[in-house]
Amino acid sequence: MTDIKTLALQCRDASQVLARLSSAARRDLLVSMAAALDADADAILAANARDLLAARDKGVGAAMLDRLALDPQRLAGVADALREVAALPDPVGEVTRDYARPNGIRVQKVRVPLGVIAMIYEARPNVTADAAALCIKAGNGVILRGGSEAIHSNTAIAAALRRALREAGIPAAALTLVEDLRRETMLELLQLNDVIDLAIPRGGEGLIRFVAEHARVPVIKHYKGVCHLYVDDSADQQLALDLLVDGKVSRPAACNSLETLLVHADIAPRFLPMAADALRARGVELRGDAATQALVAGVVPADEADYAAEYLDLILAVRVVDSLETAIAHIQRHTSDHTEVIATGDPTHAEAFVHALRSAVVMVNASSRFSDGGELGLGAEIGISTTRLHSYGPMGLEALTVERFVVRGEGQVRG
């Protein structure tokens, strides 16, 4: 088996070839990759059946099995997603600044690929195709290190995608699947800071912390989403209720779901009983402070841990606050830097909220559930960064590039 450093160096060399392709050539390549998935459907589904069998033997739970499972329709969806990525605008070559200096040199900032991206992820085999497509669309080589549960599926998907690369005359190393799943090999990969430009872990908080703590390569982290909704005294109550129900109930396991509700004391006596009825009708448990308990019967007392919790479940922490400032201070103390929402009828309060909070996404009178690459119009999403560096919030293709300088002169010197 080739050692991981050699694989990474081969990927880097191949990434130079990818980076020099035209936009049209990279688009066509992704369309061919989609066709290769379609052509290999039988082999991929057979490999997936082996993974599912092994997972059942190991007694894996139903939710995990569902994440792991492919069927003809799901696989066709994966191929279609590649065609959608193919059709997205190319971020590479975009000129983001263009100006002349007094000495006549012309300075541009131009997007270039990052280079080599290592994706570390868990059981969903579709990530193998999705992540590879996004990295390659932006001109990057990609090293994929998936979970052992999906190894046969991942290998079959990677084989199809690599065939498409080879048929386009590109070294298959541009898309490298790590087949050696030993932990020490992953650790070795994460030390290669002269070869790998970025690692993106996708999965549970345990995986992300493991990668972040052991990596010498740069890592973009998404720890968790403790998303807040603050209902201002000036809020339209029906609007606030809509945001609350959508944010908490439409997909509680998503990281952009609401975990904490803060309500201004002046509106709480009317809003909280109404909100409690609406949420309880949908199975939501409420945990609140003394003021909440005084207004709504049967609320479980909340402690500090509740205000820090990412429940990912039908549970909501609630607190009554005496002012916008108190709401902001609460969020500043407990923020996960993911998404915060204000429901308000007062533009001054909206702007104060936006200005005071530096979370990746701040919403005014819109649901936290829009905190998503697709919903924000990025076309696709490779992750959500809660790291305030390089990319912050939902990451699309642009986040897989960096701006560099191109300078054109007529022989100017500095002297």
Next chain:
Amino acid sequence: MTDIKTLALQCRDASQVLARLSSAARRDLLVSMAAALDADADAILAANARDLLAARDKGVGAAMLDRLALDPQRLAGVADALREVAALPDPVGEVTRDYARPNGIRVQKVRVPLGVIAMIYEARPNVTADAAALCIKAGNGVILRGGSEAIHSNTAIAAALRRALREAGIPAAALTLVEDLRRETMLELLQLNDVIDLAIPRGGEGLIRFVAEHARVPVIKHYKGVCHLYVDDSADQQLALDLLVDGKVSRPAACNSLETLLVHADIAPRFLPMAADALRARGVELRGDAATQALVAGVVPADEADYAAEYLDLILAVRVVDSLETAIAHIQRHTSDHTEVIATGDPTHAEAFVHALRSAVVMVNASSRFSDGGELGLGAEIGISTTRLHSYGPMGLEALTVERFVVRGEGQVRG
């Protein structure tokens, strides 16, 4: 002495205050900081005299003593630099994208401060003021960890700057000088990835590698500049010679100076003897391949180490190449991702060179010495990144911010 984690947490709290100041308030604050340096000039110069005395006692060399030394004129220059930073456009709040989605939500990307920046640097005490000014201008808290040689100067400068913060009603912790210079304390600082958003090491490669290898916080690295000039067969020879002499001779110790010259074989017989005369007249030693040696007498044979070297001295590695492609391949193998230059009269060759190379700065017919924040119009420079993440190349104020999403709706939900 307060432990480093407590200091860092205090700096983070104070950074929230800084981030909420208006642009005008932050501008005024920097002007006050400059005035405080002027007011404390006697105390700062006395402290600097203590550092110089100690350095002389330790037998520190003349170059290092010069970097360490302040005098009334240099200190006035440091204060003036703060006034220049004060006058720069504020990157915070800049809207870089603004669009509506089909459901009517309006999405903006808006620059916010990074949060807390740790500067790790060596002997120049002016960095204490320069780096603090840039971080604070962009709304960030800053933790300064300078070298032991400058501790008295740094302490006196920080005391002046912190007084200006306090007088403006801002917690002085927004600018924190680490007085405990033990290595284990620096290591502890570099582990605080929940508090510190970015570490920027400035100094020799040893310091940068130490920080990069031990940090769990994100680090922007600038390792070295092995800058190349490729003289194309279509180049104007006088223009190429001007770029060569300026790039090699005007400040050989700067990271944007040329280290390697690549010359197309068709132009080498005329260009190289002329170039050798011009460079040798300025004291430059040439180390070249066999083809170079055949064209110029007395050239030292170059080996692979010469083509990887950052001499920072009056030495130049030279190679004759048979094509643009060979020049590109040479640079791809030896690049430090800093700055590459092509001298050419052929626009197709220029674009091929720009497209193929992903170095932080690529120049066409302009001197490598323009690879500098001031020369590129950034107004100031906090470092030069050779890391292809977040910021790449000379870093100005913008690099001390990150774009986040602000979404405004009228009650839209995802459902």
